[in-house]
Amino acid sequence: MPSPAGHGVGFVGLSIAAIAALMTFSLHKIEEGHVGVYYRGGALLTSTSVPGYHIMIPFITTFRSVQTTLQTDEVKNVPCGTSGGVMIYFDRIEVVNVLSVSAVYDIVKNYTADYDKTLIYNKIHHELNQFCSVHNLQEVYINLFDQIDENLKTALQNDLNQLAPGLYVQAVRVTKPKIPEQIRQNYEAMEAEKTKLLISVERQKVVEKEAETERKRAIIDAEKVASVAKILWEQKIMEKESEKKMAEIEDQTHLGREKAKADAECYKAQKQAESYKLILTPEYLELKKFEALAVNSKVYFGNSIPNMFMEIPTQVTKSGNSQEASKKKM
Secondary structure, three states, X not given: OOOHHHHHHHHHHHHHHHHHHHHXXXXXXXXXXXXXXXXXXXXXXXEEEOOEEEEOOOOOEEEXXXXXXXXXXXXXXXXXXXXXXXXXXEEEEEEXXXXXXXXXXXXXXXXXXXXXXXXXXXXXHHHXXXXXXXXXXXXXXXXXXXXXXXXXXXXXXXXXXXXXXXXXXXXXXXXXXXOXXXXXXXXHXXXXXXXXXXXXXXXXXXXXXXXXXXXXXXXXXHHHHHHHHHHHHHHHHHHHHHHHHHHHHHHHHHHHHHHHXXXXXXXXXXXXXXXXXXXXXXXXXXXXXXXXXHHHOEEEOOOOOOOOEEEOOHHHHHHHHHHHHHHHHO
């Protein structure tokens, strides 16, 4: 018979194994940036959990981890029919969205933990087909392609504001759609021609710009030459004007000098005339006459001449004779 001690050890070991199994199935972890929601018997419980370790009743309660940080949902291979009947496919559409922590319970209750399938994936298909149905291939593929992402974002957010408040769309990225090969080749050929046209237009702009640059450079050079010529001409004019002013100043100086000299001569002559008028009296003139006679007389000395002989010049003698004759007539 087995001993009671052996039964006790086996029971303890079984108990420990059972507790370990229960702990394994009841202990769970919620990652950072997620919220835990719980189901019991398929019904959603009102309690939620924050990031960390938590315990639940094993085999009866289950949990789902719902992300509350930015996440990107990819919708792939979306078919779209244009208004012209051409079927195209969008290879990938990315929707960046974020779920508010406070809205986790309501959104999971209304749309399950896989809410993005209903609110984002299905909505992308619907909105994209709505857009394609009212536009032709040219508009979808070329003209309005840059507006598709913004239109999808606006339509999604408007519906989410009514159906699932707390879920926000941050951005929508749409890849270029796949179109039939023949049409794609036509578009590529058209784009090649457009590229050639743009290149020729740009080349023409470059040539025009170069011509404009040359014209402006020529204008600048001409203006520079004209400015230099003007400056030189003004310099010559200023030099001539300076020479003219200097000549005028010299003329005025010479004129003043000559005028002063003439005035001095005139003044001197006037003063001499006045002095002569005062000096040249009859007595003074008589005195000067005899002084002149005395200066012009000649005296001869010699052995053959016993006495001094004075010879009076003929002119003086004649002058004296004429004076004596006039006196006798009187």
